[in-house]
Amino acid sequence: MKLTQIQLLQEKQPLIHNITNQVVMNFTANGLYAIGASPVMAHAKEEVEEMAQIADAVVLNIGTLTQDQVDAMILAGKSANKAGVPVVLDPVGVGATTFRTSSALRILDEVDVTIIRGNAGEVANLAGMEVKVKGVDVTGDLQNENLATLAAKKFNTNIAITGEVDVVTNGLSRYRITNGHPLLTKVTGTGCLLSAVIGAFLAVEKDVLTAATTAISYYGVAAEEAAQQSNLPGSFQINFLDQLNHLNMEAFERKSRISMGTFGSEHF
Numbered sequence: 001m002k003l004t005q006i007q008l009l010q011e012k013q014p015l016i017h018n019i020t021n022q023v024v025m026n027f028t029a030n031g032l033y034a035i036g037a038s039p040v041m042a043h044a045k046e047e048v049e050e051m052a053q054i055a056d057a058v059v060l061n062i063g064t065l066t067q068d069q070v071d072a073m074i075l076a077g078k079s080a081n082k083a084g085v086p087v088v089l090d091p092v093g094v095g096a097t098t099f100r101t102s103s104a105l106r107i108l109d110e111v112d113v114t115i116i117r118g119n120a121g122e123v124a125n126l127a128g129m130e131v132k133v134k135g136v137d138v139t140g141d142l143q144n145e146n147l148a149t150l151a152a153k154k155f156n157t158n159i160a161i162t163g164e165v166d167v168v169t170n171g172l173s174r175y176r177i178t179n180g181h182p183l184l185t186k187v188t189g190t191g192c193l194l195s196a197v198i199g200a201f202l203a204v205e206k207d208v209l210t211a212a213t214t215a216i217s218y219y220g221v222a223a224e225e226a227a228q229q230s231n232l233p234g235s236f237q238i239n240f241l242d243q244l245n246h247l248n249m250e251a252f253e254r255k256s257r258i259s260m261g262t263f264g265s266e267h268f
């Protein structure tokens, strides 16, 4: 099952249209190539509608947003919606400034977003809870399962909250993924790339929760494998890209940790 999605991805080489931030553009393109997808960054209002139409997934990331870029994201998102192309929103830094928060909310208002992927602070602020966000990083501990469920219901969409433990939910079914490695927090854009990788899995798997949980687990196991070869951020980043490309499938099957919880239960 998991194997099939990755093989499908490598066979299909889906086109992933990213409107993303200036920090992570190169890393995101390399990471998408590594998993077998085909990245394109296209930001201009003049072309985003056309690009979104031919894409297999659209990823909207507000990391270094400008008003023009938010307008372009809405054009791209609407065009993707018309063409039945899945849309991922990465609400980078929501809660840090009012511009980020209001822009993300405007995108959610105007675009039918397939899944939101962010850290706990970003999702909490998006859902209207005032949690402190330090730039693009979360501070403190949050109850991610309950927060994800609340946000999924509020925005009537799927939510992935990532961190030490990752949670994916549509408001009813909940999954927890416990793969990953702390070195992922020492390389910029690992969350941003994960949002794009979720887009790539959505291009080959229609079930959103399956696509997202598989993508997050695959990504986390790749990080665990990379961390066995390097314990510093620079070499880890390179080894991680290699593992995304060449993850041993037997290791993935053995190390993948996805567990299911149900709505209303306090524990998984």
Ligand SMILES: Nc1ncnc2c1ncn2[C@@H]1O[C@H](COP(=O)(O)OP(=O)(O)OP(=O)(O)O)[C@@H](O)[C@H]1O
Binding pocket: 092, 118, 119, 120, 136, 137, 138, 162, 163, 164, 165, 166, 179, 180, 181, 182, 184, 185, 187, 188, 189, 190, 191, 192, 193, 194, 216, 219, 220
């Ligand atoms: N303490 C941790 N231990 C293991 N894995 C982690 C830890 N923190 C984050 N991760 C993993 O790192 C990846 C990125 O998630 P994170 O929540 O850090 O994104 P983010 O805050 O949006 O990052 P960025 O803004 O740098 O793109 C995910 O795969 C997540 O599972």
Ligand SMILES: Cc1ncsc1CCO
Binding pocket: 021, 023, 024, 063, 064, 092, 136, 188, 189, 192
């Ligand atoms: C560091 C940083 N600042 C804006 S976007 C970004 C990339 C990771 O979120």
Ligand SMILES: [Mg+2]
Binding pocket: 090, 092, 093, 118, 119, 136, 191, 192
């Ligand atoms: Mg982020």
